[in-house]
Amino acid sequence: MDHTQNIQWFPGHMTKTKRQIEKDLKLVDAVAEIIDARIPISSRNPDIAALTSNKPRVILLNKCDMADKAATDRWIAALSEINVAVLPVDCKSGKGIDRFVPALKNLLSDKIEAYKRKGMLNPTMRVMIVGIPNVGKSTFINRISKKNKAATADRPGVTRGNQWFTVSKGFEILDTPGVLWPKFDDQTVGERLAFTGAIKDQIMDIELLAVRLLDLLKELKTPAFSERFKLTDEDLTMESYDLLGLIAKKRGMVIRGGEPDIERASVMLLDEFRAAKLGRITLELPNES
Ligand code: G4P
Numbered sequence: 001m002d003h004t005q006n007i008q009w010f011p012g013h014m015t016k017t018k019r020q021i022e023k024d025l026k027l028v029d030a031v032a033e034i035i036d037a038r039i040p041i042s043s044r045n046p047d048i049a050a051l052t053s054n055k056p057r058v059i060l061l062n063k064c065d066m067a068d069k070a071a072t073d074r075w076i077a078a079l080s081e082i083n084v085a086v087l088p089v090d091c092k093s094g095k096g097i098d099r100f101v102p103a104l105k106n107l108l109s110d111k112i113e114a115y116k117r118k119g120m121l122n123p124t125m126r127v128m129i130v131g132i133p134n135v136g137k138s139t140f141i142n143r144i145s146k147k148n149k150a151a152t153a154d155r156p157g158v159t160r161g162n163q164w165f166t167v168s169k170g171f172e173i174l175d176t177p178g179v180l181w182p183k184f185d186d187q188t189v190g191e192r193l194a195f196t197g198a199i200k201d202q203i204m205d206i207e208l209l210a211v212r213l214l215d216l217l218k219e220l221k222t223p224a225f226s227e228r229f230k231l232t233d234e235d236l237t238m239e240s241y242d243l244l245g246l247i248a249k250k251r252g253m254v255i256r257g258g259e260p261d262i263e264r265a266s267v268m269l270l271d272e273f274r275a276a277k278l279g280r281i282t283l284e285l286p287n288e289s
Contacts, residue, residue, distance in 0.1 A: 036198070079286075
């Protein structure tokens with residue numbers, strides 16, 4: 001489990017993080033924002049546009065291997081705008097990462113050309129990575145910099161003593177990512193971060209969380225979910241708590257008297273969702289924001 005999950009955000013931390021990011025932004029030409037493709041709304045920092053003062057941005061829709069392909073395509077279209085490139089990636093396997101540098105080249109082409117006109121033959125463009133905890137920032141940095149260096153910052157903001165990694169000729173990334181806060185004043189956001197494991201289970205009621213996840217899974221009706229637990233269409237019309245009981249029984253999770261072991265089933269359901277065993281599932285679509 002990732003220790004960045006332990007970050008507690010207080011106003012003081014946020015102010016410090018903001019200041020540090022503002023400082024680091026002065027050193028970079030572009031920002032790479034990493035979000036979770038399964039929850040592209042909930043895994044975004046709410047102040048990202050203001051924080052990055054409209055620097056050219058690459059949005060990396062990470063963990064695409066666990067997200068629904070059609071939903072990811074919709075997100076790519078929805079998030080693309082001037083000065084923003086959107087790339088689906090899977091940092092665990094490395095899929096899609098080779099498009100990062102070409103996207104930067106394209107995004108920064110005017111700037112690179114301007115340097116060249118001024119006589120600088122090989123200008124170096126610098127990029128910083130930002131994102132909320134657990135979206136895959138350190139996995140991305142380790143992969144792109146082709147080094148097995150653990151680059152996770154275990155506290156908000158970017159640690160001092162900046163180091164730069166070359167990712168390609170003329171492109172460098174800051175070794176430590178900017179760790180940003182999620183939107184906390186929204187219960188739905190908190191729940192979705194908990195479904196994906198970005199927020200620790202201990203701070204949420206696990207059974208309630210499993211029931212809320214089932215609410216969504218019943219709506220989505222992903223075949224892999226029904227098949228895994230051998231659920232009929234009629235089963236999917238049950239109240240989520242009862243459905244959780246049925247799932248428990250189907251898995252042989254019973255306690256004294258044959259009652260379903262709801263707690264065990266809740267842990268199992270969340271684990272299986274987090275491991276994408278219930279299918280490739282995206283919980284948020286563009287028009288829902
Ligand atoms: P962070 O720096 O943004 O906090 O995130 P980090 O890279 O630590 O990644 C958080 C978790 O997400 C890690 O799993 C990592 O392996 C996983 N991850 C990152 N990118 C991808 C991806 O594209 N696909 C999938 N499926 N997983 C990804 P972990 O369980 O915390 O650690 P580990 O079991 O991998 O060691």
